[in-house]
Amino acid sequence: MKLLMIDTSTIVATAAIVDQDRLIAETIVNYKKKHSEKMLPAIDHLLQDSGMKLSDIDAFGVVNGPGSFTGLRIGMATVKGFSQALDKPIVTVSTLESLAYNARIYPHYICPIIDAQRGQVYAALYRFEGNAGDQKLVSYLDEGVYDIESLMNDVQAKDESVLFLGDGLKKHGQQLSKISSKIQIMPSYFAMNRASSAAAAGYQKLLKGETVNCFQADLNYLRKSSAEEQMEKKQEKTNA
Structure with a gap:
């Protein structure tokens, strides 16, 4: 069972493909650029180097937090898109x-x-x-x-x-x-973050059937953003 794992929770963008206890391929980019610019090309190269198509993947994994709010949303959106298009399950792993x-x-x-x-x-x-x-x-x-x-x-x-x-x-x-x-x-x-490590954790969950679909997958921020906290404080003052 092939699992494609993505981790964009920090400045490091990393993806890996595993099959049972075998790491097939992994890519790590820890230099400049935005996750939105580097993740999809990195996945494309990963699949090409492995001689696979996206449809060959049996399940998709994503590191769902905590971490960079923007990075987490990019990773989750990417995996949800793959999952919905191919009707494949998602496994989430804590950063x-x-x-x-x-x-x-x-x-x-x-x-x-x-x-x-x-x-x-x-x-x-x-x-x-x-x-x-x-x-x-x-x-x-x-x-x-x-x-x-x-x-x-x-x-x-x-x-x-x-x-x-x-x-x-x-x-x-x-x-x-x-x-x-x-x-x-x-x-x-x-x-630093490695998708192969996330995949090792995620594969155990996959074997236990601990998966979700593209509508159920969610992020784990652990705390609200500064903007949300400021909005709540303003609302509290308004209601006082």
């Missing part, structure tokens, strides 16, 4: 869960962080548990928007090493590395 799959062989806690601005990060805490052939990703801190200080307090309370990865490291990595010898920082070239 944070996808990042955790970059570190699947890490034996301790994994903490993906994405810059959420305002001194905050989107974050969660996971670890892989079980035997090597049957590992499951277990959550130890729910996905949410965290002040970096409160997140560090949660991490310091753990009695094992914690591996950090994600684009939040660009702003907060140095601060995190100083708080404890238990903190491990993943190198940037391993810490």
Whole structure:
């Protein structure tokens, strides 16, 4: 069963095709341009290099948040278009869960962080548990928007090493590395979003039948945009 996975949740635009436990092809673009300009050409090259047509794909996957509001909408719109045109199912994967799959062989806690601005990060805490052939990703801190200080307090309370990865490291990595010898920082070239990692998570959901159609797929922003918050405040003042 072939799955085409798309991730436009951050500045990185990435897509991959997987078939069971085999990665067929992957593309990663982490340089300038807008997602609207790079994703469709990237998918086209991916299919050509794999000797496939879009109709050969059995299901479409998309990373549905948290992350860049604009990027997420582009990825979701792309996958919904494919799904509706070809009547194929969609599988959605959290950005944070996808990042955790970059570190699947890490034996301790994994903490993906994405810059959420305002001194905050989107974050969660996971670890892989079980035997090597049957590992499951277990959550130890729910996905949410965290002040970096409160997140560090949660991490310091753990009695094992914690591996950090994600684009939040660009702003907060140095601060995190100083708080404890238990903190491990993943190198940037391993810490960015990869569609193959999202596909590894998504394929498990696909096998379990955890799919939606093009009308049911939705985004997971975790919080409202600044514009929405400002509109709500104005409305509150108007109603006061």
